[in-house]
Amino acid sequence: MYQRQPNPLFDPIINRRDSNSIKWSKYAHQDVLPMWIADSDFKVPTEITDALHQHVDHGIFGYGHAPERLTQLIIERMAKKHQWHIEPEWIVYLPGLVCGINLCVRSLTEPDQGVVTPKPIYPPFMSSIKLAKRTLSTLPVTLNHQRWLPELDGNQLANNTRLMLLCNPLNPGGTVYRRQELEQTLAFAEQHDLVVCSDEIHCDLLLDEDAHHIPFASLNDSAAQRSVTLIAPSKTFNIAGLGASMAIIPNPQLRRQFIKTKLGIVPDVNVFAYTAAQAAYEHGQPWLNEQLAYLRQHRELLMNEINMMPYLSLHPIEATYLAWIDASQMPVQNPHSFFEKAGVGLSPGADFGNKHFIRLNFACSHELLVEALRRMRLALEQLAAENSTTENKGK
CATH class of the missing domain: 3.40.640.10 (Type I PLP-dependent aspartate aminotransferase-like (Major domain))
Structure with missing residues (x-):
């Protein structure tokens, strides 16, 4: 049973649309949640920013x-x-x-x-x-x-x-x-x-x-x-x-x-x-320990949600924050384009060598992941309903 533990380090949604982010600028003018390229939406440990500030304050680079x-x-x-x-x-x-x-x-x-x-x-x-x-x-x-x-x-x-x-x-x-x-x-x-x-x-x-x-x-x-x-x-x-x-x-x-x-x-x-x-x-190790705990919660949520959606399956993820989702049962030619139209920007499996898969980056805020999964579920339920109606008409 998935249980949610709030985390003040990683829950906040940080606006990256105007931060020269490849991940977020791809869909800058669209209502599409970027869940593709492998960088996270988490602020780095304060020790890193403090060290960088100290270097900047020195003034010579x-x-x-x-x-x-x-x-x-x-x-x-x-x-x-x-x-x-x-x-x-x-x-x-x-x-x-x-x-x-x-x-x-x-x-x-x-x-x-x-x-x-x-x-x-x-x-x-x-x-x-x-x-x-x-x-x-x-x-x-x-x-x-x-x-x-x-x-x-x-x-x-x-x-x-x-x-x-x-x-x-x-x-x-x-x-x-x-x-x-x-x-x-x-x-x-x-x-x-x-x-x-x-x-x-x-x-x-x-x-x-x-x-x-x-x-x-x-x-x-x-x-x-x-x-x-x-x-x-x-x-x-x-x-x-x-x-x-x-x-x-x-x-x-x-x-x-x-x-x-x-x-x-x-x-x-x-x-x-x-x-x-x-x-x-x-x-960075204490911060990393917190991040891993957060990602494990997200993995559990993904395993529960994805495997209950029509057409999709997700096998256990032992490492990374990247879910490799099997979409081979979907009655569409391009799963990536399908979900993009539904407002979720995933990595196309074709880039990795299998067009029947999609890759989802779950190193993001809990709220954003929940919304992405909601959009995916609604789009798939509609697709399943349309597919069922078409099949019934053909009988």
């Missing part, structure tokens, strides 16, 4: 470098949260995680080599391969005991495939990989001599309280030496617009290749991003 304290915080965080002991020289700072995916594709493969990725998957996985003009192979993501997992089938690999893109936790789908599943992935990578680029940006957003994030590279030395791990505080603390991400690369040869491709093309991280990231990792 020249070139900067990664603070030693930030590097130490990342090392401590990996050891404490994930039992992964990393070295400071393994960390390469980036102005965003997506550029890290693209750098992996371009630096760790040659033009005649291929890249394999699960599908459906976060769109930059596929676009990075296309932009680099590498050969794309896909591993179908299917339901396995109510969890979305890629099928590790070597027959799906194109010849000369060199790199595997992994998303842990999985986006879309929200799967948190178990150790055995990661070990199977490692065995697959070893069998086919693949380097693994593991996008772990959602690793702090675990909704199952008994779930544990395991970095792919932490499995053993074989995994570490064939891996690039991408992390960022951006989704966790809603600071994506500042752009501070990290690649953790234990293998010195892979790291040199990665840095060489980055030089002169990818800019350094800006000083405000460093400031925000350091404050987030140093002081």
